[in-house]
Amino acid sequence: MSAHEVVIETRNLTKVYRDFWGRPKVQALKALDLKVYRGEIFGLLGPNGSGKTTTIKLLLGLLFPTEGESLIFGEPTTNVAKNERIGYLPEESYLYKFLNAEETLEFYGKLFKIAPQERRRRVDQLIERVGLKAARKRQLREYSKGMQRRIGLAQALINDPELILLDEPTSGLDPIGTAEIKDTIRNLRAEGKTIVLSGHLLADMQDICDRIAILHRGELREIGKVSELLTVQDITQFKIRNLPEEGKEAIREVLARFPDASLEAIDHPTTTLEELFLRIVRESEARPGLRKIGEEQEAAAQAARPVLAGVPSDNGGEAARN
Numbered sequence: 001m002s003a004h005e006v007v008i009e010t011r012n013l014t015k016v017y018r019d020f021w022g023r024p025k026v027q028a029l030k031a032l033d034l035k036v037y038r039g040e041i042f043g044l045l046g047p048n049g050s051g052k053t054t055t056i057k058l059l060l061g062l063l064f065p066t067e068g069e070s071l072i073f074g075e076p077t078t079n080v081a082k083n084e085r086i087g088y089l090p091e092e093s094y095l096y097k098f099l100n101a102e103e104t105l106e107f108y109g110k111l112f113k114i115a116p117q118e119r120r121r122r123v124d125q126l127i128e129r130v131g132l133k134a135a136r137k138r139q140l141r142e143y144s145k146g147m148q149r150r151i152g153l154a155q156a157l158i159n160d161p162e163l164i165l166l167d168e169p170t171s172g173l174d175p176i177g178t179a180e181i182k183d184t185i186r187n188l189r190a191e192g193k194t195i196v197l198s199g200h201l202l203a204d205m206q207d208i209c210d211r212i213a214i215l216h217r218g219e220l221r222e223i224g225k226v227s228e229l230l231t232v233q234d235i236t237q238f239k240i241r242n243l244p245e246e247g248k249e250a251i252r253e254v255l256a257r258f259p260d261a262s263l264e265a266i267d268h269p270t271t272t273l274e275e276l277f278l279r280i281v282r283e284s285e286a287r288p289g290l291r292k293i294g295e296e297q298e299a300a301a302q303a304a305r306p307v308l309a310g311v312p313s314d315n316g317g318e319a320a321r322n
């Protein structure tokens with residue numbers, strides 16, 4: 001198996017949904033040409049209704065194309081035998097509400113004719129992997145949205161697939177659940193699997209995808225490596241620790257020698273809200289109780305105190321610290 005082995009290929013893939021009388025109603029996908037390679041995480045991005053789910057369903061052979069073709073493992077997608085090597089998490093999982101997690105995975109394991117001993121091993125491993133150990137005996141009707149997403153993912157992995165198609169895998173998940181699912185997806189890539197996922201949460205897609213395709217109204221508008229697509233080529237950024245004021249002045253003097261160069265900003269890097277949120281929640285889980293105020297925040301609170309002096313607070317002046 002070569003790293004550049006093509007796992008998915010679509011050529012001029014087109015889908016027109018028709019109405020009850022067979023008249024064209026919606027052109028959901030227009031002449032899509034793309035290739036997905038073994039071992040990559042490939043993201044299908046686009047606003048609502050841009051054709052992501054339609055593409056995934058065409059790849060699975062659940063829909064027939066109006067024009068063009070798609071191949072998976074070199075076979076036409078209409079050949080259902082290839083589905084044994086594919087895992088699929090639909091946008092909404094239709095699982096049996098009266099089965100618990102264990103029974104659900106057992107059921108799907110039997111559908112794939114996995115031998116009993118191996119089946120039990122996979123069920124245990126997957127329940128652990130998606131973080132449902134404590135809820136393994138609870139019926140799915142009691143599951144929250146996020147838990148349903150997790151069991152859906154476990155079900156998609158029961159046949160140990162080489163290619164995994166995930167339609168909005170993080171929808172309904174909180175930031176912790178999202179981070180866990182993203183880790184699971186990265187681990188699957190490390191095991192050599194190919195993953196195609198759809199979504200419109202840009203920060204999540206940016207985090208995990210190696211390459212993305214952006215669809216809009218059924219048309220491919222952009223495709224490429226995330227790292228390349230997000231690099232702003234005409235901006236050069238320096239990150240310098242402990243630069244004194246004179247240093248900044250010296251940089252400005254050097255820049256003055258290049259009339260075409262304009263200084264856009266001298267500032268401090270930012271983190272994302274997601275990173276901040278995850279760090280705070282994880283720190284709080286590791287050290288339950290009152291969050292210890294950081295030194296800088298303490299200093300900021302001290303500095304703010306004269307301004308707050310005279311403002312009555314209902315806890316004896318502690319308000320500024322919390």
Ligand SMILES: Nc1ncnc2c1ncn2[C@@H]1O[C@H](COP(=O)(O)OP(=O)(O)OP(=O)(O)O)[C@@H](O)[C@H]1O
Nearest residue numbers: 017025026028046047048049050051052053054055
């Ligand atoms: N069965 C259907 N019959 C008619 N039109 C459909 C059908 N399924 C999807 N469409 C239309 O095809 C277009 C693409 O839909 P699709 O579900 O592929 O988009 P999507 O990118 O997955 O959207 P979302 O982000 O909302 O899940 C939309 O205009 C949608 O209304």
